[in-house]
Amino acid sequence: MIFDKDGTTTIVFQEKTTLSGFLENLNKAYPKIKHDNIVINLFSFDKLKVNDILEFLELSNTHKAGGQSFVLVTDKLSYDEVPDEISVVPTLQEAKDLIEMEEIERDLGI
Numbered sequence: 001m002i003f004d005k006d007g008t009t010t011i012v013f014q015e016k017t018t019l020s021g022f023l024e025n026l027n028k029a030y031p032k033i034k035h036d037n038i039v040i041n042l043f044s045f046d047k048l049k050v051n052d053i054l055e056f057l058e059l060s061n062t063h064k065a066g067g068q069s070f071v072l073v074t075d076k077l078s079y080d081e082v083p084d085e086i087s088v089v090p091t092l093q094e095a096k097d098l099i100e101m102e103e104i105e106r107d108l109g110i
Contacts, residue, residue, distance in 0.1 A: 001025045003033065009069075009099055011092065013041035019052050027059065037103075038063060039095045042074040050081045053088060060086050069102045071095040 001022075004011040010033045014022050026040070040056065042048060056072060063070040075090040082088045089095050 001029055003029075005036070008036055009039060009096070010036040011039040011041055011095075013044060015044045017044075019045060019048075019055065023055055030059065034063065034066065035068070037069040037099045038071070039092065039099070040070075040072045041092065042072060042076070045074070045076065048074055048076040050077060053077070053082055053086060057083075057086050067106065069099040071098055 001012065001014045004013075012026060012029075012033070014025060017025070022045075045052075053072060053074075056070075060070040060072075069087070071087045071089060073089055073092055073095050077088075079088055079090075087098060089098060
């Protein structure tokens with residue numbers, strides 16, 4: 001598992017693993033990054049389905065309840081199929097932009 005920390009945001013990715021292996025490693029590493037905004041880079045996975053994305057929902061909800069952003073990055077599926085409660089964007093730049101907007105909303109109490 002690779003962590004790329006940029007200010008208050010940590011980008012997480014891992015090569016050559018299964019989605020279940022990635023999730024297991026992420027859950028183990030979560031205590032170290034739980035105070036950061038988290039971007040999960042899923043570009044190393046060739047095929048993803050909505051059900052795969054929903055595997056992250058519990059962790060996403062927990063993290064967002066703690067007042068931080070949690071964003072998945074993949075261009076492998078239709079965003080219309082993904083529930084609104086989980087943030088999914090097609091590029092890392094869009095993930096950074098979303099986090100910036102969410103931080104502004106939190107600062108304004110929105």
